[in-house]
Amino acid sequence: MTFTPFERPVRAAFVGLGRIYDLNVRAYRDNPDVEVVALVDPSEERRAQRGREWPDAHTFASAAELAASGLAVDAVEALLPIPLHTDGVVELLGYGWHVNLQKPMCNDLADAQRMLHAAATNDRVLRVMENYLFYEPLRKLKETVEAGTIGDVVGYHLKMVASGRGGWDVPMSSYEWQFQQMRNGRGILVFDDGWHKLATALWLFGPIAEVRAWIGTTEVAPGIGMDAPTMIAWEHANGIRGVWDITLATDLYLRSDYYTNDERWEVTGKRGYARVNRCTGRGIQQPSLEVYVDGALTAYHDLDDDWASSFRDSGRHWLRWLHTGDGPLWWSGEQAVDVLRFALAAYASSAAGGVGVDPSTVE
């Protein structure tokens, strides 16, 4: 890839103006690194709604119309329904645009290869954004662990409770493609939201050597099963083991400005532990990071623990990266394939009764 950093504001287009646009757009506001030139969505209502904030941007019903218009675009923020990711990204790269794609990248390795191939052939950058790596309490957790504050790491635990009540509205149209994903064996908890948890594991402790999983299902409506209760455990190449439990509490009310998801990360070291108490929702309303060592608990009261800020900072990182080309993309297309392999190894393990699966061997 022969990437040349931009010396002027990046001309960007949003492709997909649905629910998550509300958070991704935060990186684009008041940002001298970028100029929003186009908004694309088949929904006229969405175009009108989002267009009010960007009066100078042109609106289009499809990426093909934008490409045919001759309007110059450097990079796109691809916020498409997951089933459209592969064909959508191949098309966007084909127009010669760099792409910042929402997770999960795609459902299988063949599709991932198509995307990577399209990026290479068109000599464009494909990034698969991972906002959790920009959530300040998690960044501080990583920093604390790496500083040796809690001693050598002896294990860690992720927890996720999907709750049925609270949070913001999600349009029925979003559920329709999520149900399609579920029918294709890519559930909303393990694969969609879970993608973030797997990504944080890779980010914290590196490559995964073995995964063991027990993926359950709970029928929430006739013919619609959600992928919990689920337990997934793994060992990193460095020997550190992690475990993640996913439960579904349909009647639980959770206060949240966004999705209703009660999440925790707890790393145990030889001398103490560090725990992030929440992320998307406001489950445990203690300071978002607590670190215990030698009988003393340090509580961080001043971290930016608004989940939306992680989208702002992830997007800003991308837009800055386009000006420098330096440092990690978090994630590059190739790194996102490692997250995909991790998920696929969990599916393969569960299907085989919980045996250990090396993610590098999944097909």
Ligand SMILES: NC(=O)c1ccc[n+]([C@@H]2O[C@H](COP(=O)([O-])OP(=O)(O)OC[C@H]3O[C@@H](n4cnc5c(N)ncnc54)[C@H](O)[C@@H]3O)[C@@H](O)[C@H]2O)c1
């Ligand atoms: N990072 C996170 O935590 C997070 C959270 C939620 C969603 N997401 C991801 O964001 C993406 C979008 O999710 P969402 O919740 O906003 O979905 P959504 O259904 O609310 O919005 C999708 C939008 O894409 C539009 N669209 C459909 N086909 C299109 C096309 N061919 N070209 C352009 N636009 C098209 C739809 O009209 C809709 O407005 C998904 O990949 C999802 O997994 C990520």
